[in-house]
Amino acid sequence: MSGPSRSSGPSRSSDALSSARDERVSKGGGEERAAYRDRDRDPIIETRDLTRDFRVRDGLRRKQIRAVDAMTFTVGAGSAVGYIGANGAGKSTTIKMLTGILVPTSGEVRTCGLRPVEDRRRLAREVGVVFGQRSQLWWDLPVRESFGILAAIHGLDAARERARTDELVDRLEMGEFLATPVRQLSLGQRMRAEVAAALLHSPRLVILDEPTIGLDVLSKQRLREFLVEERREHGTTLLLTTHDMGDIERLCDRVLVVDHGRLAYDGTLPGLSAKVGAQRVLVVDLAEPGEDLTGIPGTQHLASEAQGLQQRLAFDAEQTTAARVLAAVSARADVRDLSIEEPDIEDVVRRLYSGSPWRGRATDTGGSAG
Numbered sequence: 001m002s003g004p005s006r007s008s009g010p011s012r013s014s015d016a017l018s019s020a021r022d023e024r025v026s027k028g029g030g031e032e033r034a035a036y037r038d039r040d041r042d043p044i045i046e047t048r049d050l051t052r053d054f055r056v057r058d059g060l061r062r063k064q065i066r067a068v069d070a071m072t073f074t075v076g077a078g079s080a081v082g083y084i085g086a087n088g089a090g091k092s093t094t095i096k097m098l099t100g101i102l103v104p105t106s107g108e109v110r111t112c113g114l115r116p117v118e119d120r121r122r123l124a125r126e127v128g129v130v131f132g133q134r135s136q137l138w139w140d141l142p143v144r145e146s147f148g149i150l151a152a153i154h155g156l157d158a159a160r161e162r163a164r165t166d167e168l169v170d171r172l173e174m175g176e177f178l179a180t181p182v183r184q185l186s187l188g189q190r191m192r193a194e195v196a197a198a199l200l201h202s203p204r205l206v207i208l209d210e211p212t213i214g215l216d217v218l219s220k221q222r223l224r225e226f227l228v229e230e231r232r233e234h235g236t237t238l239l240l241t242t243h244d245m246g247d248i249e250r251l252c253d254r255v256l257v258v259d260h261g262r263l264a265y266d267g268t269l270p271g272l273s274a275k276v277g278a279q280r281v282l283v284v285d286l287a288e289p290g291e292d293l294t295g296i297p298g299t300q301h302l303a304s305e306a307q308g309l310q311q312r313l314a315f316d317a318e319q320t321t322a323a324r325v326l327a328a329v330s331a332r333a334d335v336r337d338l339s340i341e342e343p344d345i346e347d348v349v350r351r352l353y354s355g356s357p358w359r360g361r362a363t364d365t366g367g368s369a370g
């Protein structure tokens with residue numbers, strides 16, 4: 001194996017990237033400075049002024065668009081970062097540059113200490129990529145055989161292949177469909193197999209593009225739990241793009257928001273929510289019609305339907321929790337069913353700039369009521 005070993009850490013970065021790090025460490029203040037220092041100690045991703053232009057048709061003429069615009073950020077080993085933004089913001093283009101699929105127009109990028117384009121083959125041994133919409137499995141082969149081929153591609157010896165496959169099969173509960181051809185899998189099963197395929201070679205960095213898109217609530221929850229465990233046990237760094245706030249909330253300790261190719265926010269999710277004032281909404285179905293559930297601390301009553309049979313209460317996650325709101329509602333009425341509507345990422349991004357009105361999008365039910 002020619003790539004750097006997992007324990008050896010990244011190879012030396014360019015002088016420009018190193019001096020950018022020094023500059024940030026010396027400029028920052030207090031907690032932020034410490035966080036940057038930790039993050040930068042063992043950087044897995046480093047970009048500096050990373051830029052990518054495309055030439056596109058505009059009627060009869062051609063024009064240039066800047067998909068990624070002077071993006072500078074660092075992701076430290078073992079962290080989990082959500083990379084979010086509206087459609088067309090530049091997320092996929094960034095990921096393609098991080099993984100060596102696209103050549104930057106200008107700027108610098110190092111992934112696992114390697115130059116993604118020049119060192120693409122070595123990088124493939126350090127990085128696992130999961131694209132929610134695309135498969136890296138062989139459609140007509142049983143899952144087990146796809147894993148065998150991937151293990152051979154990555155040059156895993158028999159013992160390592162067996163140990164890692166067993167671990168992933170067990171933790172992702174794939175035993176019952178290992179002999180099934182990929183084309184016959186349900187979406188939830190296929191996503192588990194995709195994640196296992198991307199992680200088979202124990203990459204230091206896993207990039208997930210919309211990993212939970214289209215999954216039912218239970219499958220989402222299982223996949224998220226697996227990723228949390230993988231990170232805890234192996235120190236794997238996660239970078240994920242998603243339109244599902246639940247993914248960010250449960251998986252990521254840092255959020256990068258990209259808007260029109262530029263880094264618009266770098267911080268925690270609560271920090272982002274506080275900045276844009278994003279609220280979640282508890283929707284309750286009651287056993288009997290009743291009066292409006294107003295006056296519950298930390299909530300704003302949004303609407304009542306069918307003489308109060310269904311009611312919607314907005315709450316700020318900074319001030320209270322879904323469980324507390326539910327307890328207060330239950331003390332006043334008999335709750336039959338509930339769901340939580342989480343802020344829509346597109347709206348959060350929009351609010352970051354314009355303060356436009358918030359609209360909710362239903363995601364998980366019940367699961368976050370704690």
Ligand SMILES: Nc1ncnc2c1ncn2[C@@H]1O[C@H](COP(=O)(O)OP(=O)(O)OP(=O)(O)O)[C@@H](O)[C@H]1O
Pocket residue numbers: 054055056065066067085086087088089090091092093094
């Ligand atoms: N190969 C390409 N040729 C021309 N333009 C492109 C190409 N790839 C991306 N773009 C443009 O670059 C911009 C950023 O696209 P990108 O796919 O990176 O966004 P995104 O944030 O991943 O969006 P989505 O969430 O919809 O996947 C868009 O305006 C897109 O149309």
